[in-house]
Amino acid sequence: MDSKQRVKLSDGHFIPALGYGTYKPEEVPKSKTLEGTKLAIDAGFRHIDTAYTYQVEEEVGTVIKNKIAEGIVKREDIFLTSKLWCTFHRPELVQHALKTSLKKLGLDYVDLYIIHFPVPLKPGEELFPTDEQGKSLYDTGDICTTWEAMEKCKDAGLAKSIGVSNFNRRQLEKILNKPGLKYKPVCNQVECHPYFNQSKLLDFCKSKDIILVAYGALGTQRDKKWVNQSSPVLLEDPVLCAIAKKHQRSPALTALRYQVQRGVVPLAQSFKEKEIKENMQVFEFQLTAEDMKVLDGLHRNLRYLPAEFTEGHPECPYADEY
Helix, strand or coil, rough: HHHHHHECCCCCCCEEEEEEEECCCCCHHHHHHHHHHHHHHHHHEEECCCCCCHHHHHHHHHHHHHHCCCCCCCHHHHHEEEEEHHHHHHHHHHHHHHHHHHHHHHCCCEEEEEECCCEEEEECCCCCCCCCCCEECCCCCHHHHHHHHHHHHHHCCCCCEEEEEECHHHHHHHHHHCCCCCCCCCEEEEEEEECCHHHHHHHHHHHHHCCEEECCCCCCCCCCCCCCCCCCCCHHHCCCCCCCCCCCCCCCHHHHHHHHHHEEEHHHHHHHHHHHHHHHHHHHHHCCCHHHHHHCCCCCCCCCCCCCCCCCCCCCCCCCCC
16 A cells, blocks of 8 residues: 555554444445455455444454455555544543444454543443433543543553544533643544535644544435435535546546545445445545645535434534534
């Protein structure tokens, strides 16, 4: 993988500049994740993004182990991310959660472990614990003590790098200004696409040497459970489609290229072989400064994934401007 296809993290490790996302809507069988991850590695993806709460870690781990056994890749060729779920924020639960994920993955370490949301949920079996009224059951906790437990995971060699996801500026600053900070977050993974370009958060993260990783970079999988079905479809946007046509590329590839040129690491999600292969072509062309300006102009503050389960909590990340 040449240098333009990877980005240096603040801790000295490198993250491939394009990732394959393994989130799947509930109605999609787990076998699709198995098949998609296999196709992604065969197509050249080396950055695989998963999470405890996606409930596909076994499938992802199986593919990686099989590809290593086939001699297609070595473990060190793969950059694997998993995430600490909200029900494990208590410091004494953090390492246990990572070890659970590693056991499911069948691996000794992850390359990147990130706090999935800054909002702690009540510990237990339920991923989304709620009361009788369907309101989220939150846990008390402090981002900073959770972060200290994350630092211990890095020290123990269970995660090469540690970062966060869905954090706003205030929450990032809380960690960065923490007395006795040992490691700062290498990344912040957030929803980011031309309709929601996160320009202010991106500028802030760049100023602190934190990489922005984009999920929903193609406008999400439009999962009925989380995404308002009447929201506009990003990849059908006439402006995006016109720029794509000009470069003889697909709208998806154009949306990914937009992120790469901004210094954002996008995650591409698809279960289709043709699309997965095509997404790897993101390094083969360049958008002009004018194209980038036009795509910047598509921003309409549209968040596809509002994470409503966090809305009643003081650490709800989306209450702040960015």
